[in-house]
Amino acid sequence: MKVRTEFTCPLELTHDMIKGKWKTIILWRLRLGPTTLSGLERDIDGINQKMLLEQLKELMNYGFVEKRSFPGYPLHVEYSLTKDAGVEILKALKIMQHIGIEYLKTNGMEHILTEKGVMPE
Amino acid sequence: MKVRTEFTCPLELTHDMIKGKWKTIILWRLRLGPTTLSGLERDIDGINQKMLLEQLKELMNYGFVEKRSFPGYPLHVEYSLTKDAGVEILKALKIMQHIGIEYLKTNGMEHILTEKGVMPE
DNA sequence: CTGGATCCCGAATGATACTG
DNA sequence: CAGTATCATTCGGGATCCAG
Numbered sequence: 001m002k003v004r005t006e007f008t009c010p011l012e013l014t015h016d017m018i019k020g021k022w023k024t025i026i027l028w029r030l031r032l033g034p035t036t037l038s039g040l041e042r043d044i045d046g047i048n049q050k051m052l053l054e055q056l057k058e059l060m061n062y063g064f065v066e067k068r069s070f071p072g073y074p075l076h077v078e079y080s081l082t083k084d085a086g087v088e089i090l091k092a093l094k095i096m097q098h099i100g101i102e103y104l105k106t107n108g109m110e111h112i113l114t115e116k117g118v119m120p121e
Numbered sequence: 122m123k124v125r126t127e128f129t130c131p132l133e134l135t136h137d138m139i140k141g142k143w144k145t146i147i148l149w150r151l152r153l154g155p156t157t158l159s160g161l162e163r164d165i166d167g168i169n170q171k172m173l174l175e176q177l178k179e180l181m182n183y184g185f186v187e188k189r190s191f192p193g194y195p196l197h198v199e200y201s202l203t204k205d206a207g208v209e210i211l212k213a214l215k216i217m218q219h220i221g222i223e224y225l226k227t228n229g230m231e232h233i234l235t236e237k238g239v240m241p242e
Numbered sequence: 243c244t245g246g247a248t249c250c251c252g253a254a255t256g257a258t259a260c261t262g
Numbered sequence: 263c264a265g266t267a268t269c270a271t272t273c274g275g276g277a278t279c280c281a282g
Binding site for chain 2: 009013024028044045092096097099103
């Protein structure tokens, strides 16, 4: 994922950092707390391990996510939001979640919400 | 620009709505108030009229931007943020702006900020 | 062995230049 | 300004490699 090197406002940088199909979904899942790789793979519909690893790597580079490896058998790795950038970007995502919900409502598609069991933000 | 039809959380919808290189920049510019097409073209570095029109059209479809046409000569058209979704997405963009600025700071690139005359949010 | 991580490639999508 | 062509990026599958 390429981040632009020229930009007019820092906002563009952040936008590049979370662009792509999966990054926001991963961050959104992590709001519930630390998880393992296989946990993420299980919870996120349609993703595979390779995509996950790629996206997590970039999210770590940008400081949104951190990884903890626990030594021993079986191998155990946990991913979580960072206290600073991770938690802050989550605030933006919550707003986006809200906008998405409102959009569905005003377009007569609330049924999707209940189907998916979307929880209040 | 394609918005996905299948998704697990409404957040993904919103993310699709503002994806692409220019949408956030346009919205960010509009926070300063209504502007004309040529005003936007002047203020946004590197964009051309075609891109601008395409992106504005999509932003209007999603309810972030509205267009007002004033009759008379010369023809006058203004674009502005909508009261609801437009103003709300701006809140998310402000957070992203802040994250971008912090990122630049912690990576020893503050000079870019002053060069560009980034105003406090 | 059992996860975790990387490489290579074709297909789909987005950005931009060109043109009428 | 809209339509088309071209070029850069991203998505996603599969094979493969690495480490405990």
